[in-house]
Amino acid sequence: MIESKLIHIPEPKLTFGFDQKMEDPRDGLTLFGAYSRNKHIGQISVGIIGSKEQREYVKSYLKRIHQPVISEKTDVARPYFPGLEATFDIFINIDAIQEVDVPRSKIDEFLKYTDGHQRVFNLTNLYADKLTKYLNEEHIPVTVWFVAIPDEIYQFGRPKSKIPKAVNNKTVGLKKKDRSSNQQFLFEELNDLKEAYEYEINFHNQLKAKLLSEKIVTQIIRESTIAYETLWTDQEKINYEKQFDTAKAWNISTTLYYKSGGLPWKLGEVRKNVCYLGLVYKQIELGENRNNACCAAQMFLDSGDGMVFRGNIGPWYNPKTKEFHITKKDAYELLSISLESFREKSETDEYPNEIFIHAKTGFDDEEWSGFCEATEGKSKIIGVRIKDDNTFKLYRDFSYCVPRGATLLVTDKLAYLWTKGYIPRIQTQLGLETPNPISVEIMRGGKDIETVCKDILALTKLNYNACIYADGSPVTLRFADSIGEVLTAGKDIKSEVLPFKHYV
Numbered sequence: 001m002i003e004s005k006l007i008h009i010p011e012p013k014l015t016f017g018f019d020q021k022m023e024d025p026r027d028g029l030t031l032f033g034a035y036s037r038n039k040h041i042g043q044i045s046v047g048i049i050g051s052k053e054q055r056e057y058v059k060s061y062l063k064r065i066h067q068p069v070i071s072e073k074t075d076v077a078r079p080y081f082p083g084l085e086a087t088f089d090i091f092i093n094i095d096a097i098q099e100v101d102v103p104r105s106k107i108d109e110f111l112k113y114t115d116g117h118q119r120v121f122n123l124t125n126l127y128a129d130k131l132t133k134y135l136n137e138e139h140i141p142v143t144v145w146f147v148a149i150p151d152e153i154y155q156f157g158r159p160k161s162k163i164p165k166a167v168n169n170k171t172v173g174l175k176k177k178d179r180s181s182n183q184q185f186l187f188e189e190l191n192d193l194k195e196a197y198e199y200e201i202n203f204h205n206q207l208k209a210k211l212l213s214e215k216i217v218t219q220i221i222r223e224s225t226i227a228y229e230t231l232w233t234d235q236e237k238i239n240y241e242k243q244f245d246t247a248k249a250w251n252i253s254t255t256l257y258y259k260s261g262g263l264p265w266k267l268g269e270v271r272k273n274v275c276y277l278g279l280v281y282k283q284i285e286l287g288e289n290r291n292n293a294c295c296a297a298q299m300f301l302d303s304g305d306g307m308v309f310r311g312n313i314g315p316w317y318n319p320k321t322k323e324f325h326i327t328k329k330d331a332y333e334l335l336s337i338s339l340e341s342f343r344e345k346s347e348t349d350e351y352p353n354e355i356f357i358h359a360k361t362g363f364d365d366e367e368w369s370g371f372c373e374a375t376e377g378k379s380k381i382i383g384v385r386i387k388d389d390n391t392f393k394l395y396r397d398f399s400y401c402v403p404r405g406a407t408l409l410v411t412d413k414l415a416y417l418w419t420k421g422y423i424p425r426i427q428t429q430l431g432l433e434t435p436n437p438i439s440v441e442i443m444r445g446g447k448d449i450e451t452v453c454k455d456i457l458a459l460t461k462l463n464y465n466a467c468i469y470a471d472g473s474p475v476t477l478r479f480a481d482s483i484g485e486v487l488t489a490g491k492d493i494k495s496e497v498l499p500f501k502h503y504v
Contacts, residue, residue, distance in 0.1 A: 002409060002411065002412045002449075004408070004409060004410050004411075005408075005409050006406065006407070006408050006409075007406075007407050007409060007450070008403060008405050008406055008407065009405040009407050009417075009450075009453060009454055009457055010405065011023045011404070011405060011423070011425075012267065012268060012269060012457055012458035012461060013268035013269060014028055014265040014266065014267065014268050014461060015028075015035055015265060015266050015268045016028035016029060016031070016032040016033060016034065016035055016265050017032040017033035017034060017037040017038075018032050018033075020032040021268040021269075023425055023469075024425055024426070024469055025254070025264065025265055025461070025467050025468070025469070026079050026250060026467060027079070027425075028265060029087050029088070029254075029264065029265070030079065030082055030087065033087070033088065033089060034087075034089070034257060034262055034263065034264045034265065035263050035264065035265050035266050036262045036263040036264075039262075040090065040257070040260070040261055040262035040263075041090060042089075042090065042091070043090070043091055043092070043093055043096075044090050044091075044092060044143055044144070044256075044260045045096075045098070045140070045141055045142050045143045045144075046062070046092050046097050046098070046143065046144055046145075046146065046256075046260075047097065047098035047099065047100065047134070047144070047145045047146070048097055048098075048099050048100070048145070048146045049099070049100040049101075049102060049127055049130060049145055049148065050100075050101075050127075050146075050147065050148030050149060051101070051102055051104035051107060051148075051150070052101065052104070053104065054148035054149065054150060054223050055099055055101075055148055057148065057223050057226055057227040058146050058148045058221060058226065059094055059097060060226075060227070061226040061227070061252075062092050062094065062097075062146075065081070065083065065249045065252065065253055066083055066084050066085055066092070067083050068080055068081060068082055068083050068086075069083075069245050069246050069249040070245075070246065071242060071244070071245045071246045072239075072242055079246065081246045081249035081250050081253070084253050084256075087253065088253065088264075090257060090260070090262070098134070098138070098140055098142050100130050100131065100134055102126050102127060104150075106126055107123065107126065107150065107152075107153070109170075110122040110123050110126070111123070111152050111153070111156060111163065112163065112166070112168060112170045113170050113172050113173075114162075114169050114171050114172075114173075115171070115172060115173030116156075116159075116160075116161060116162070116201040117173065117199065117201055118172050118173045118193065118196050119156065119157070119163070119201075120157050120196075120199070120201050120202065120203050120206055121195070121196035121199055121206070123153060123157060123203060124199075124203060124206045124207045124210060125210075127147055127207060128207060128210040128211055131145060131211065131214070131216050131218075132211075132214055132216070135214055143217065143259075143260045143261065144218070144219060144256060144259045144260050145217065145218045145219070146218075146219050146221055147207065147220045147221065148221055148223065149203075149220060149221070149222055149223070150222075150223055151222055151223055151224050151231075154203070154222050157201075157203030157204075158201070158202060158203070159200070159201050159202055172193070173193060173196075174193050174194065174197070198490055198491035199489055199490040199491075200485065200488070200489040200490070202485065202489060203220075204220055205482070205485045205486045205489040206489045206490065207220070208486045208489070208503060209486050209487070209489035209490050210490070211502075212486075212493060212494065212495040212498065212502060213494045215496075215498065215502065217259050217501055217502060219252075219255055219256065219259060221252070225248065226248070226252075250466075250467035251465075251466045251467050251468075253467070254464065254466065254467035255464065255465055255466070258464040258465075258501060259501045263305060264464055264467070267458050267459075267461070267462070269458070270458065271354075271455075272353075273348075273350065273352050273353045273354075274352055274353065274354050274356070274455075275299060275301060275338070275339075275342050275352035275354070275355045275356070275379075276299070276300045276355075276356050276358065276455070276459060276474075276476050277297050277298070277299050277300075277338055277355060277356065277357045277358065277476065278297065278298040278299075278300075278357075278358045278359070278474075278475075278476030278477050278480055279295070279296075279297055279324075279357060279358065279359040279360075279480070280294075280295065280296040280298060280308075280480045280483045280484045280487075281293050281294070281295055281296075281316060281317070281324035281480075281484060282294045282296075282481070282484025282487065282488045283317050284313065284488055291315045291316070291317040291318065291319060292313060292314065292316075292317070293313070293315075293316040293324055294311070294312075294313050294484060294487050294488045295311035295312060295313075295314075295316055295324070295326050295330065295334065296308060296310045296311050296334075296484065296487055297309045297311065297334055297338055298475075298476055298479065298480065298483060298500065299338045299341065299342065300459070300462065300475060300476060301342065301345060305499070305500070306462075306475070306499065306500035307338075307341055307497055307498070307500065308483055308495075308497070308498055308499075308500060308502070308503055309334060309337050309338055309497055310487055310495050311333070311334045312326075312330050312333075314327070314330065323361040324361055325361070325363075325366070326367050326370075327366060327367065328366045328367060328369050328370035328373075329370065330367075330370070331367040331368070331369075331370025332370040332371070332373050332374045333374075335355075335357075335374035335375065336374045337497065339351055339352070339355070339374065339375065339378060339379065341497060351375075351379050352379050353379060353380065354379060354380045354381075354382065354447075355375060355379045355380070355381050355382070356382050356384055356447075356452070356455065357371065357381065357382070357383045357384065358384050358386055358456075358474065358476040358477055359383070359384075359385055359477075360385070360386065360477060360480070361385065362385050362443050363383045363385075363443055363444050368383065368444055380445070381444070382442060382444065382445035382447045382452070383442070383443045383444030383445055384440060384441065384442055384443065384452060384456075385439075385440075385441045385443050386438055386439070386440055386441075386456065386473075386474065386477055387438065387439050388436065389416060389436060389437055389438060389439040390436045393434050393435075393436065394406065394408075394418070394437070395434065400422040400429065401421055401422050401429050401434050401435060402418055402421045402422065402434075402435065403418070403422045403423070403424075404418055404419065404420060404421035404422065404423050404429075404430060404435075404470070405418065405421070405457060406418040406421060406437075407450070407453050408437070409449060409450065411449075412448075412449055413441060413442045413443075413449060414439070414440070414441045414442075414449070415440045415441075415449050415450075415452075416437035416438070416439055417437055417438050417439075417440050417453045417456060417457065418435055418437045419437075419438055419457060419460050419470070419471070419472050419473065419474075420435035420436075420472045421435045423469060423470075425469070426469055430469070430470065430472060431472070438456075438472075438473070440452060440453055440456060456474045459475050459476055460472065460473065460474050460475070460478075462475040463475055463478060464500075464501075465479075465504045479500075479503065479504060482503065482504065483503050486503050
């Protein structure tokens with residue numbers, strides 16, 4: 001046992017071009033370029049799908065971010081964006097962008113459907129079917145597709161969203177008692193309506209799920225994100241939004257670079273040959289006796305890039321304990337696939353020395369025996385439970401809150417880590433409220449608790465879907481819910497072992 005003590009873990013650094021290390025991704029990219037700067041350069045192939053108006057918004061924006069983007073209120077928290085080519089050494093030939101039209105009239109037609117399942121199912125098909133057709137019929141390959149959508153799709157394409165009442169709304173759908181796949185109708189058009197109820201009411205998740213089998217990489221972008229000055233009339237609102245122009249340019253450009261095959265940065269001081277695996281669970285059905293759930297895993301290499309492995313669907317959820325646990329067999333299979341994938345990507349063709357499994361719940365004896373069997377003779381395995389914790393707060397007698405990286409070591413197995421807090425580099429804190437810590441507990445295996453916390457703090461800086469200083473959660477769990485929602489957005493979603501970029 002160790003004596004309880006409060007320490008501070010220094011801010012982890014990231015590695016960029018020329019093997020230079022910096023704390024802030026924006027600093028590193030500006031000064032040294034991306035980590036894979038010599039391997040991923042030049043023109044990238046981009047496509048845009050959407051109605052003509054939305055496509056023009058995206059083309060105009062992509063042209064704009066080839067130049068520096070400077071907000072009117074520039075400060076250290078939002079440094080200016082130097083430009084796509086200046087930062088990443090990639091560029092888009094605007095005249096060579098592949099375009100696929102989605103008629104606005106069809107979008108408006110489905111937006112009038114009062115049934116959310118039918119509305120989102122048909123809207124996603126508008127885009128998914130055309131992207132699949134392009135993939136199968138056209139000869140010019142596209143690396144990343146921008147899915148340009150009007151704000152109405154975002155607004156009415158989410159769970160529990162309802163369209164306003166109007167005389168021209170369309171009531172298309174089935175009653176709950178008729179939605180079962182076993183129910184057959186005399187008219188085939190009624191049978192065709194049933195498929196929509198096998199999908200979640202979520203445009204983003206449903207579209208991503210439908211494109212997994214085709215391995216089509218997309219970036220969904222709302223019109224008001226990039227064309228608010230054209231769409232809005234409230235000048236005060238426009239002036240406020242302008243403050244985030246540089247942040248948007250950083251985020252969209254970084255995401256584009258990553259999804260097109262580049263690695264913006266990697267962990268700066270990561271221990272070599274270490275693998276981090278985040279367990280993903282998504283409950284399929286709700287109710288006291290309905291405990292089916294989908295299991296998956298996000299594996300992150302020491303380089304920082306990630307892969308997603310889908311497990312099986314089964315009765316993994318216990319409504320009494322509100323925890324997820326899989327069988328020994330499923331645990332063995334899931335971890336075995338992950339280890340083999342790691343070895344394939346390893347430069348030395350070896351298994352990791354250590355594999356850390358991160359989960360929001362603990363590990364029972366059965367599943368842990370499966371994990372141990374999969375790693376026997378290959379790797380050392382450590383099981384870590386990471387949870388948001390609001391049981392207490394830590395205050396300082398200063399004008400700013402507790403610094404990010406503060407760590408309360410309670411025992412040799414338990415610690416509280418502040419992943420949010422004051423950051424000297426950006427002269428502010430992550431989040432508006434006094435931050436809560438996350439609890440970090442070594443549930444299985446043995447490892448120095450301080451080392452575990454250092455790793456977790458570093459993993460908060462691997463969100464390639466945005467270009468920010470850090471997240472509040474490690475990447476192993478940051479996207480766990482959204483990954484699970486994509487994998488369960490529809491019935492029998494087919495997916496291979498795919499890079500992380502297909503899900504975000």
